[in-house]
Amino acid sequence: MKKHIYSTTFLLLMLGASWLIYACRTPESRTQTNTAKLDSLDYKIGQMLMVGFRGTSIKGKSHIKRDIRKHHLGGVILYSRDLLMGAKPRNIVSKSQLKTLITDLKKLSDVPLLVAVDEEGGKVSRLNAKFGFATTQTPQEIGEINDLVATEKWATHIAQKVKAMGFNVNFAPVTDLNVNPKAPIIGKLGRSFSGDVNTLVQHALKFTEVHQKHGIVCAIKHFPGHGSAIMDSHLGFTDVTTTWKPIELKPFKQMIEQGFDGMVMTAHVFNKKLDAKYPATLSKKIMNDYLRKKWGWQGIIISDDMQMNAIAKNFGIEEALEKSINAGVDIVLFSNNGRIFYNKNIVPEAINIIKKLIKQGKISRKRIDESYQRIKKMKQGLK
Known part of the structure; x- marks a missing residue:
């Protein structure tokens, strides 16, 4: 009996000592532990994914909680x-x-979580009248008015509702030159x-x-130009x-030259004139040689939906x-919102594939x- 009491006492003393050691750790040592986690390969790869x-x-049970935590x-x-x-x-x-959903999602992450939406105005609007939001004009209608004061008012309305809900990323504006008004997408x-570069x-x-003033990161899209496409890349090979035409590069180039510093979203279009083998999202010639080397873009490149x-x-x-990663894509997007399948395990699967590719020397x-x-x-610049 005494032996049992001594063993229990010893165990309690050891546990107490462990807690004391943890409590006495300096803020610097705790920071070092956190930094070690933030510098791990798994952590870095996880940060490169958006789903x-x-x-x-x-x-209840939700894979998104697992994916974030x-x-x-x-x-x-x-x-x-x-x-x-x-x-x-x-x-x-x-x-x-x-608003509650976004607040709860952000609380799950130990660093700022990117919460994105496609809120272009007009027909591509997730925050629409169905949910109590005011309707907005299309970018084309705004371009036809061609009044920057009106544009600022319109953009402010969009930015305010995006910000009010808690989003910090808006996948807009479309920077594709309207070279084909009948282009389906x-x-x-x-x-x-x-269709005029300077107006666009x-x-x-x-x-x-306007979005930057509201603390929202924008993504200009779809580089190197989707405006002439007669096919929809959501549906198949485009x-x-x-x-x-080369003029389709100009809006992106001018945006960068004039100080845009958000994200550039890729297009899944194939263009032999730029790369005879791969569509833009997978093309090192397009992403690295044009965007990074030729134009000096140092910001984020995000893929369009890889599904x-x-x-x-x-x-x-x-x-x-x-x-895509070797081409220069920094954030790989999986919408999990296609017409064929939904993959609740896309995050762990993608992480394991990327780790395997690193081990094989392919990345x-x-x-x-x-x-x-x-x-x-x-993320350090997010408000």
Whole structure:
């Protein structure tokens, strides 16, 4: 009996000593532990991923909680509609519900979580009248008015509602030149400000400046130009070789030259004139040689949704991850909102694939570090 008492006493003393040691640790030593975690390979890869998910709250079992807490997910994208499930709510039911969801998501992360939305104005609007938000004009209508005062007012309305809900990233404005008004995914939907470079750039810059004042990061899209496409990259392989013109690069180049410092989103378009083998998202020639080297872009490059059929139907996930990251993509986007499947394990699967590619020497640790440092720098600037 005495032996049992002594053993118990010894165990309690040891536990007490352990807690005392932890409590006496200096803030510096705790910071060192946190820094070690933040510098781990798994952490850096997790920060390079952004995903979509189902759910209007994080109550109960949700893979997104696991992805943020365990896999250090860098960002999420929210949608108003689930393309696979039809009428079933995706992430938005009401203003109050959405605000609570975003607040709860941010609390799960130990560093700022990117919470993104496609809020371009007009037809591409997740924060729409169905949920109590005011409707907005299309970018094309704004470009036709061609009054920067009106543009600022319009952009302010969009930025304010995006900010009020808690978003810190807006995947807008479309910077594709409206060279083909009948293009199914750009011109037909009124998503581009103009077919004139200077007009487009003026209004796109005003949009981004207003968002920046509200603490929101913008992504100009879809580099190197989707405005001439006669196919929709959501649905399949999109070849713009015969329709694309070099002038489509100018809006992106001018935006960068005039101080835009948010994100550049890639296009899943194939263009033999720029790369005879790969679509832009997977092309080192386009992303690295043009955007990084030729234009000196040092900011974030984010892919368009890697589950779009232009990529998913033509490249395996391993090849797509290898090529896109080596091309210069910093954040890989998986919307989990296609018309074919939903993958609740896309985050751990992508992390494991990237780690395997690093082990095989197909992606360098240096390349991961480059992206992580860009992401870290951007997040430090979030309000």
